[in-house]
Amino acid sequence: MDVPLIAWILTIIGVVGLLLFDFFAHVRKAHEPTLREAAVWSGVYVGLGLLFGLLMLFMAGPDPALEYYAGYLTEKALSVDNLFVFLVIISSFGVPRRYQQKVLLFGIVLALISRTGFILLGAGLIEMFSGVFYIFGAVLLVTAANLLCGELSGGAHQEPGEGGMVRLLRRWLPTSEQYDGDRLTTRVDGRRLATPMLLVMLAIGGTDILFALDSIPAIYGLTQELFIVFAATAFSLMGLRQLYFLIDGLVRRLVFLSYGLTVMLGFIGVKLVLHALYENQLPFINGGQPVHVPEVSTTTSLLVILGVLAVTVAASLLATRRRAGSGVDDAEAEHDVYEDAQQDPVADEQVVAVAGHVGEEPADDHVGDHEADRRRQDGLPHGVRAGLLPERPGQLVEPGPKHGGDRQQE
Template identity: 60%
Template sequence: MGVSPLIWTITVVVILALLAFDYFFHIRKAHVPSLREAAIWSSIYVGIALVFGVLVLIFGGIDMGAEYFAGYITEKALSVDNLFVFLIIIASFRVPREDQQKVLLFGIVFSLIARTAFIFVGAALINQFAWVFYIFGIILLLTAGNLLKKDDESDEANNFIIRLAKKLFHTTDTYDGDKLFTKVDGKKVLTPMLLVMVAIGGTDILFALDSIPAIFGLTQNVYIVFTATAFSLMGLRQLYFLLDGLLDRLIYLSYGLAAILAFIGVKLVLHALHENNLPFINDGQHVPVIEITTGLSLSVIIGVLVLTVLASLFSKAGKAQTAVNNVRRHANNYLDLSYTADLAEREHVYAQLVQEEAYVDTMDKKYRDKVKDIEQIRAEVARAHHEHDEFRASGNI
């Protein structure tokens, strides 16, 4: 089904309106969103995406609707994986808790811009050169392999762009609210807020390199590719705060995403063989191979994600790893005095630490003792308790 310019215009206006609403009603005033606020708005954005999918199903037909939902679910899953990297970047730059929303919204807007550019470039290439499917397929297969050997200890913030920015420009290590520039000794300097946005923007471009080929492997309808990608990014900010502390529990998510990307990569290669016109493959003739349907793709994507999430949630080793990592994160957040200036938030972080410690104590000792750097983590937790006792004794709380 062709999509008229009017529908395109309405869609783009609605997406821009949602982003503007998010900024003016939630981001302008720096605050830490409550769990209830994050849950409500995450549900609203998912609901909007689902309603849009139903409209596509009604007006575009079953095939177009199935393509949208397959693309949306795949892109949403990839965006959740992106949150892990956002978490690393934000932690690396020690972004104050109350200012993290602005960083995340910038990441979402930049993601949308980068992905839109890749979508139209990819669509133009596909229309002109069928062999592009081979390249997309190989990219996804390589990405799947990289996910399996991903190093969780990597410092995503310490990339070339950031190092270059620090060498070329005057920068400061301290934040001035959510300002991008501030003055130190009368000189205008860059704040870490601008640098963290540059870091997230740079990683967003890398994310687009695997997310766009993935969705083109499910549909070549540019409108569906764009809307599924855009709606998967909507509500990502709220989802970050909703899943904060739970992201580490999805220890097998990278394996599930690797399986999905590998599956779509194979689907793309098969499609490329079916459409083949390269002279050195089968003398430039189409290769008779099976074609994977959209329905099968949707079933595989949902099935793999469900298995991945269930395995992560119910694995004893996974639970122990997650809980101990959460204890460490809460202790580090408390020890980092620049993490937040809000006393109530500091009490909240400490309460999370105590609650998570109590949960770890209920676990089998053999699982929690296997966690990497367990002795170092225990020392950090002890320091957090000591500083909290001194903080209270000083009358600050």
């Protein structure tokens, strides 16, 4: 596909412009976005990504448009899985919610830079050596196998402690124990120290590079057009920050996401190997001659990706609906709310309000103490009533013979 220079220039300007708009309009002033704000802007960025595909359809024809949509959906699905890891990292560092937007935007920018580098590297390798498709296919098949093994062993998405990279940075980079707003450095006792905000950004950046090792071979398995690869990757990253705040309470409910990604990456890995065999030039395979194997069309790839995503989401929603009957998800959600409240005084006040205005006197003066206590308990979340969570963050829950026992102030 012959892409004019003006198309490259306009696309790059558009992507950079969206990032600058995101920073100055939403991230520069630290705040926690509302659900409505996250939903609206997430929809806007998804709409822009889909609109770009329509532009490809009118300007280049149906085949490039199908390749773009297949790549966009694949990268978007991988980005949702990336969000889970971002959630784990941000939670492990205890980043206050109002400052999480800056961390996420930094992660998106670094992901775009690192993936652009891998895109150019991949294009150069493809030009020099067609056997690179064997390597790309093997990478995806190994990744799919690791995902499946991790899920079957129950080790997928376990919260890590401080990784080796972070421990090394702490050793060589003097770091403060507390955040100083969203600053990357602070001054303590006359010394200039890095803040945990800088460490979490470096941790996010390190994971971005690892994710690029999987995502770039995946999209090259769907198209080898450099412009389509770049556009699909860039637009899949746009809106990732808003999507984080929209689904940070829902992403853990996509319980079969790893299985879906396993199927998708495995399918694309097989497709890459078949393509490598079809264009084989390696002398030790079929005497250096192409192997006549069926090639998977772009339309088939798009239908498989859509089907896997649909089945994954439907199965996850069905499974979580069944779990909801046992109250497991509600208790987990309440635990997350109370953890956030421990880090944010504003959230603390909100939790108290949600908890039924703990400590208010009953409206009816003739109601006895027992009835008043029952009404107060009815106003508390299920996790508090069951003794799984304290009435206020900072309290301890001592196990006892019934419903978790008495609560004591820390």
